[in-house]
Amino acid sequence: MDKQKSNYHHGNLYQSLINSAGDMIQEQGIDSLSMRKLADYVGVSRTAPYHHFKDKNQLLCAIAETGFKLQDEFVSPDHSEVNHHVITVDAKDNGLQELERLVQSYIQFAITHPAHYDLMYGGKIWKQKLATESLEIASRHSFKHWLERIEEFQARKVLNQQESSLRLAQVAWATLHGLCRLTNDGVYVDNDDVLEMGKTAARMMLSNATDSSGS
Amino acid sequence: MDKQKSNYHHGNLYQSLINSAGDMIQEQGIDSLSMRKLADYVGVSRTAPYHHFKDKNQLLCAIAETGFKLQDEFVSPDHSEVNHHVITVDAKDNGLQELERLVQSYIQFAITHPAHYDLMYGGKIWKQKLATESLEIASRHSFKHWLERIEEFQARKVLNQQESSLRLAQVAWATLHGLCRLTNDGVYVDNDDVLEMGKTAARMMLSNATDSSGS
DNA sequence: CCCTTATCTTGACGGTGTCAAGTTGCATTG
DNA sequence: CAATGCAACTTGACACCGTCAAGATAAGGG
Structure with missing residues (x-):
């Protein structure tokens, strides 16, 4: 029909490739x-x-970068708000609920975008520098974002204040990373299990483990 | 010289390949x-x-299997005993020292045999089943071994008894796995850092976080 | 209108996993 | 001791892969 573009010059290959x-x-x-295969797919x-x-x-780095942007959305408080519709500021549970929500967001991203997650934190890109x-900027930004959220929980005494915030953020991150990996x-087996974990x-x-039995 | 083996038949290729x-x-x-490259290397x-x-x-599975045997040595109590020469049964520290020792053993294995670790727990083998x-037997055995050690710590009230031992073992494992990965x-950057983490x-x-500042 | 320049194509090279068919030589049996 | 069977090994081939070099195409500015 009116395919006036002779398609020798694709037009916006760059974006097309990433997508x-x-x-x-x-x-x-x-x-x-x-x-x-990618080239073939795009035509x-x-x-x-x-x-x-x-x-x-470089292509992989570009994809990973979009992954970080996607993740930032998932982990940001706004996104949680949408998903769980109410932030109950209840003093009683010591912020456990909110911490759980942060954790769930992280895991949710990892298991709904496993390939992106692979790329973002896999050895393929980082190991050989x-x-x-x-991409490095995006990843640093992402971790900084995480660090701030951890510090926020420390300030509210949900997380131990005596640990260095950096260390705590690293270990907490590693914990979730381990689960997701x-x-x-x-x-591991099930996608439901990991959320429970x-x-x-x-x-x-x-900061202090109370006698909390499961939900 | 007296190379009577005509080296057309290698003799013990199987082991040679794995090694x-x-x-x-x-x-x-x-x-x-x-x-x-492997074939070339072996000749x-x-x-x-x-x-x-x-x-x-199948080759990779065989290598991974040797990895699990290697790991079992690292994580077994005997190995710790050799490395740290004394098991101080001091009630005061609530077994934190021993738990740390277990953790260090796990990490130590992972960072001294990174490639084996990759194989053992990487998606390359397990993801596509x-x-x-x-190999599956070896890996199950390895986790069972880990589970038992966790249960031991639970019995001694070093770890929370209210959590299911399976769940606790999984999460503890995931935490270390995340650090190592x-x-x-x-x-992450440094190999020294991860031991501190x-x-x-x-x-x-x-089970109860006391006011423990760093060492 | 022509020429520059960005964009895309075809051809080629070395590397990979793996299958099919042929070769070698040890071991066992008549 | 010779023939034969069988396991171990080799060579050749195929379809992929990432990537370079050289050429074709078309859009845009002088």
């Missing part, structure tokens, strides 16, 4: 993404992507 | 191990390994 690649890893996993020749990304690695500068990597983890983090 | 592959991933990482043709392993995956039966994947994690797991 399609994101879709593909979501469905097929990160390891079965190849430059050639260009094998090497066309190399005019927009120096490397396969191949991260793009802009084990789940996404298929070592998140609650246990939240309880474990509390 | 050499173990060495290679220790030096080069898991991703840069190829069947062809046989490209496809010789396929008479002993149906798949590359490609694990050998014998982040370190091995290069997201392990101590924080151990403190967090305690």
Whole structure:
């Protein structure tokens, strides 16, 4: 019909590649993404992507970057508010509920976007120090965001104030990261289980463990 | 000289492959191990390994299995005893010291054998359900071993008795796993740091968090 | 209108996992 | 002791992969 664009020049390949690649890893996993399949999927020749990304690695970094932005939305308080519709400021439970909500948000992101999560925190990018500068910025920003939320809980005495906030943020993060990795990597079984484990983890983090039995 | 073995028949290729592959991933990482390079290294043709392993995956499973045996040594109480030469049964510290020792052992294994650790708990094997039966047995045995040690700490009231021991073992494991993954994947920085974080994690797991400042 | 420049294509190279068919030589049996 | 069977190994081939080099295409500015 009126396909006036001769499609030799695609128009906006760069964005198209990132979007399609994101879709593909979501469905097929990160390891079965190849430059050639991606190019084919978008409808260009094998090497066309190399005019927009120096490397396969640079493409992956770009995808990871969108992942961080996605995660920031998930973990931000606003998003929690939407999902759980009320923030009950009840002194009694020492903020456990809110901590649980933060934990659930983190886990929820990881298990609904496992491939992105893989990329963001997997060895593929970071181990060989191949991260793009802009990716590094995004990841640092993301951790800073996390750190602030932890400090907030420390200030409200939900989390132990005697630990260094940095250390606490790191360990808390590692805990959730471990849960998510084990789940996404298929070592654990169920997606429902991990959310329950998140609650246990939240309880474990509390500054003083009360005699809290399960829900 | 007296190389009477005509080396057309290698003799014990199976073990040789596992050993050499173990060495290679220790030096080069898991991703840069190829069947062809391995065969070349051992001194046989490209496809010789396929008479002993149906798949590359089966080779990886075999390596992972040796990893689990190695880990069991690291985490067993005997090994700790050797490294720390005295088990001080001091009631005062509520067993925190011993818990820390367990944690250190786990981390120590992960960071001294990062490639094996990758394989043992990475998605490469488990996600697509490609694990050998014998690997699955080894891994289950390993977790059972871990569970028992956690239950022991629960019985001594070092860890919370109100949590299900399974859940507690899973979460404790996930916590350490997260620390190790982040370190091995290069997201965190230092190998010394992670051991210190392990101590924080151990403190967090305690049934009642006393006013314990750092060491 | 022509020429620059960004964009995309085709061809090629070395690397990968793995299958099929052929080769070698040890071991067992007649 | 010779023939034979069988396990261990090799060579060749195929379909992928990431990526480089050289050429084709078209859009846009002089």
